[in-house]
Amino acid sequence: MKKIWMILLVAVSFLISDTEFADPKPSIENPRQFVFPITSDDEYEISHVLSSASNVMKFYGPEKCEVAIVCYSKGIKAVMKEANFFDKTLQKRLKSLMTYDVEFIACGNTMKTYNIDKKELLDGVDVVTAGIVELIERQIGGWIYIRP
């Protein structure tokens, strides 16, 4: 009997060591909203942002969170059709996130700088004038900005 209590106690202590939800708790009516930047063309960095998006969706449940990923500066490569990734699964993972309603947003200023046309971007990618402004306005609107 004592042993069972010990096991329960240990189990509980493991539970309470995990992240506690802040108020208001995430729900379908009131989902957590996150905006991540991709600013690097390094595959490890891009992969890391995509994994972070997957991880938060797994944790909260896809119906209790909204994720937007803003690609600018060298990070524009992440949403280009012809990106020469060594890791061929990268674009598949990105498209898979799209099917879960993750928004991918490209920076128009970056596209001008690098002379990139909208049709060179993956289908479903939105374009805004300035990626950094999108990050700013989302934050003011209550989205959480994290640089994974």
Next chain:
Amino acid sequence: MKKIWMILLVAVSFLISDTEFADPKPSIENPRQFVFPITSDDEYEISHVLSSASNVMKFYGPEKCEVAIVCYSKGIKAVMKEANFFDKTLQKRLKSLMTYDVEFIACGNTMKTYNIDKKELLDGVDVVTAGIVELIERQIGGWIYIRP
């Protein structure tokens, strides 16, 4: 006639795809306030922060936003008179931002670490005890922190 409607629809759909202002909308009385860090001595990184500052000022209009740039760690190089930049336009662009009232702030802790005197900094640069504290207090005061 149908064609005109189509064109209008397309035009509108382009408009609404751009960043929407969050409430409260930016105005002269209630400008957006941004604080950016420069932490690297890499010219590409420094240039990228300066471009970001220019881009937000272009987007909002210089009278509807306030920009502060905090330079610390290796990023102190950005505001030193004798910085050996390969790109000679970098310091000109920085000084030009100053004429638009962009604040440049240097970290006193960094200056101690690298043994830098205030007179080695560009004229008009402010010094605070700790760059990171400046970033923190601005955020608490309502400024938006973005790492471009």
Next chain:
Amino acid sequence: MKKIWMILLVAVSFLISDTEFADPKPSIENPRQFVFPITSDDEYEISHVLSSASNVMKFYGPEKCEVAIVCYSKGIKAVMKEANFFDKTLQKRLKSLMTYDVEFIACGNTMKTYNIDKKELLDGVDVVTAGIVELIERQIGGWIYIRP
């Protein structure tokens, strides 16, 4: 006499050039709360985050702030017992911060990816399911997130 006034004026202008506390002011009852990420295994980066933690504690006073450091992705190295740091003082500095109640938190997802067991972590390190979720929930709970 004039000279004394000049000196006083200069002294005052130096004082007011430093960071001003935003409201509410930090106090023992209402401490500033900061959460920093460590995401890199680069010693310079890890050292920089530890220094930043020290600097904010010096500035506010350790009783007027709470600091949490979340280690994920390659940054997990910072809290591993057997980390092969070239700089042998790094782990000492980290442990010293722990004695000042700085929380160190490891990402469970990262530990799974790299096949790391909890007993390979330094004593006193907490584990959560997802480091990024910890950063998010702390922010929603009012903690200030800065990437030093």
